[in-house]
Amino acid sequence: MVSSKGLYYNDEKTKLLLNMENEVRPVAVQIFGNDIQAMSASAKEVSKIAEIIDINMGCPAPKVVKNGEGSKLLLNLELAGNIIEEVVKSSKVPVTVKIRKGWDKEHIVAVELAKIAEAKGASAITIHGRTRDEFFSGEVDLSIIKEVKQAVSIPVIGNGNIKTPKEALEMFEKTNVDGIMIGRGSIGNPWIFKQIIQYLEGKEIETVTNKEKLSIILEHIDLQVKYLGESTGIKELRKDMVYYLKNLNGAAAIRQKINQIETKKELEECLIEYFNNL
Numbered sequence: 001m002v003s004s005k006g007l008y009y010n011d012e013k014t015k016l017l018l019n020m021e022n023e024v025r026p027v028a029v030q031i032f033g034n035d036i037q038a039m040s041a042s043a044k045e046v047s048k049i050a051e052i053i054d055i056n057m058g059c060p061a062p063k064v065v066k067n068g069e070g071s072k073l074l075l076n077l078e079l080a081g082n083i084i085e086e087v088v089k090s091s092k093v094p095v096t097v098k099i100r101k102g103w104d105k106e107h108i109v110a111v112e113l114a115k116i117a118e119a120k121g122a123s124a125i126t127i128h129g130r131t132r133d134e135f136f137s138g139e140v141d142l143s144i145i146k147e148v149k150q151a152v153s154i155p156v157i158g159n160g161n162i163k164t165p166k167e168a169l170e171m172f173e174k175t176n177v178d179g180i181m182i183g184r185g186s187i188g189n190p191w192i193f194k195q196i197i198q199y200l201e202g203k204e205i206e207t208v209t210n211k212e213k214l215s216i217i218l219e220h221i222d223l224q225v226k227y228l229g230e231s232t233g234i235k236e237l238r239k240d241m242v243y244y245l246k247n248l249n250g251a252a253a254i255r256q257k258i259n260q261i262e263t264k265k266e267l268e269e270c271l272i273e274y275f276n277n278l
């Protein structure tokens with residue numbers, strides 16, 4: 001997810017987010033913004049390196065919304081439609097759109113915006129079944145996702161609160177979507193995608209061993225430090241460790257210890273010792 005204005009004004013930090021080195025293809029890049037010119041120019045550049053461009057019209061983060069971007073566009077469907085139209089014109093690759101149920105309970109616009117997106121040339125739509133007001137709280141409204149699926153002929157992807165293979169199946173069965181998208185459910189659990197596929201195919205779900213978990217965590221640490229540097233990288237990893245270590249014996253105590261660690265070597269040694277003792 002990258003800022004169109006950041007790309008438009010050649011911001012170095014924004015350009016770093018487009019590092020595709022060693023990425024498994026196909027790659028989708030999500031852009032956000034409310035300036036048609038910046039979105040159009042970004043689409044032109046991003047379509048040179050990605051196989052899909054996704055327009056974010058669902059992000060609820062205050063720092064995004066306060067600039068009229070992300071889910072704030074749910075309150076301006078005319079502008080949203082114009083942005084989609086220009087991005088489609090500027091892109092060499094398929095353009096998809098990520099939306100939410102609406103801004104709040106008074107502004108449920110998912111079906112209307114989905115129809116606009118299809119008319120403006122979008123190739124697929126992802127819908128999160130909550131309003132912006134709800135952020136990530138409460139139940140996901142599967143009925144609105146089903147309504148969007150019924151309203152358009154392009155593929156629809158269901159999103160929101162999928163944390164288990166059973167919830168993935170429920171999304172498919174109750175909404176008839178063409179695919180699902182998982183965000184927060186993969187934090188600390190990158191195995192969820194493989195497990196869902198196994199479950200949907202009627203296969204036995206493979207258990208993740210502590211050895212596998214440690215291996216992925218160490219790889220994550222290595223990549224994080226390479227990308228963000230040791231000081232920032234280690235500090236930002238602390239929140240990820242909460243999810244990786246969830247439900248493991250002595251997790252609370254080891255998390256407290258991790259929160260005091262500031263170097264890559266210390267963190268690796270701490271985790272290796274912890275997993276060896278499990």
